[in-house]
Amino acid sequence: MGALHPILLFLALTGLTATISAHNITDILSGFPEYSVCNSYLSQTKVADDINSRQTITVLVLNNAAMSALAGKHPLSVIKKALSLLVLLDYYDPPKLHQISKGTTLTTTLYQTTGNAPGNLGFVNITDLQGGKVGFGSAAPGSKLDSSYTKSVKQIPYNVSVLEISSPIIAPGMLTAPAPSASDVNITAALEKAGCKTFASLITTNGVKKTFESAIEKGLTIFAPNDEAFKAPGVPDLSKLSNAEIVALLLYHARAGYTPLGTLKTTKDPLTTLATNGAGKYELTVTTAGDEVTLHTGVDSSRIADTVLDSTPLAIFTVGNVLLPTELFGKSPSPAPTPEPATATSPSPAPALAPTPKGEAPSPSTASPPAPPTETPGGSPSEAPSHDSQNSTTDNGAGHVKGSALVAVLVTVSATIISSFVLS
Incomplete structure (x- = not known):
């Protein structure tokens, strides 16, 4: 019984790992109607798919009132940039926010991975402020901490953390730059x-x-x-x-x-x-x-x-x-070769068997062409035996030989018994 323990432990850990690493931000937020607008735009812009493809992530979400600063006012391409800047490629839960080394840090966001963020516009500044507050802002020089941590929404340690912030984090030029259709x-x-x-x-x-x-x-x-x-x-x-x-x-x-x-x-x-x-x-x-x-x-x-x-x-x-x-x-399978039509001059597919005299084993004919027609007892010519009939003839001949051998054995045994009886 003890030998099963390592296997059970492995299966348990494997199942636990699969449960932890599998997450769906759309499903998580679906239980919170106050984030329905943000959730909808995460799906429309496909940012949700990128979130779900990553194992360690922190999603900063905006409630429906805060999303009004973006929703319906900008094209999807711009809203996608703004939402990508709210996805941090690290795990931050409330305790970690208040334990930041030196009180401030720059963290990489999903926006940085797109290659469309010039300079350090794809980074977010997180600063632990006095009074237990935590501020968020663009990492661009001179940017203000325009957003702040509001509350925790959901944590799956240490893979997914969902935190609510007060307002969007806007990098310089993100909303004002003209977006080509x-x-x-x-x-x-x-x-x-x-x-x-x-x-x-x-x-x-x-x-x-x-x-x-x-x-x-x-x-x-x-x-x-x-x-x-x-x-x-x-x-x-x-x-x-x-x-x-x-x-x-x-x-x-x-x-x-x-x-x-x-x-x-x-x-x-x-x-x-x-x-x-x-x-x-x-x-x-x-x-x-x-x-x-x-x-x-x-x-x-x-x-x-x-x-x-x-x-x-x-x-x-x-x-x-x-x-x-x-x-x-794609390579299609080669078709099976079709047999060539038989002609008068084509060789027989198998050697023909000569007619077998009664009581003798058949011997294969040395002639490869089909055997000529033979006379039947009725005097009418018949066709040479087909391949199937040749096989049948061969089988019958073999059976005839086996039968003859059996008769010979029986005769010998009978003679021995008779001799023994007479001598006795």
Whole structure:
């Protein structure tokens, strides 16, 4: 019984780890109606997916009244920046807030990981103030501590902490900078700047660029191979593909809907693409290892290298390989070879057996062509035996030999018994 203890302990710890690391910020906040507006925007901007993909996180939430400073007054791309600045990449519960070394610290936020935060605008200043208060503000020089800790909402030690603060933390220029609409984004210019000139040229010359542009307003995600990817061994010769195949290949590198990196990390089901239609699935599957996200086609796979643009509702990523769909480049099983039709001059598939005289074992014929017709007792010619009839003949012959041997044994035994009786 004692031998089971380590196993039970391992299973218990494994289950506990799985329970602790699995969290869903949307589900957590759904039990608090006072954060319904904040919760809704976390989902709309996909910030919730990024929160759920991380193991250690602190989420600073705003109640519905405080969210009025953002909700409905700015485009989603701006609200996403503001909410990303409220996600701290470390665990802070109320006791830790009051135990900050030297009373103040700068902590990294989700906004910093996007690559869109210039300087130190992706950091937040946390300061333990006198009287038990804790202030929050942008880490930009000269910024004020415009927000303060209000109360604890939820803690799952030491993975997720949800704390309420009094107001948004606004980095300089975050709300005042003009935000271009999605339709104003120049896709080819962004791709060329990111080192994807070949892909940019292909989507332009094959008319796919217009398809991308018409899909942006409802959400679009692009996985663009860099220029080196088209020079790699194994990449098909595009000049040998039909125009329809090239278009399908290019559409396979994009999907409808805004799918940022955090959403990809939490994706379990296959992703449809713009190439998906009734004739083929054209899907991608996703695997994650830490912060590394890899796309799989069934033929090859590619790691997402960089984020070119992440601005709701458009996301553009670079990938290291050309994504090859199985519908175009998958190897189908080779069909079984069909037998050649029999002709008068073709050899017989198996050696024919000569007619077996009564009482003798059959001997294989040395002639490979089919045996000529033989006369039947009725005088009419009959066809040479087929392959099946040959097998039947062989089996009958073998049975005849076995039968003869058995008779010989019985005769010998009988003679021995008779001799013994006579002698006695």
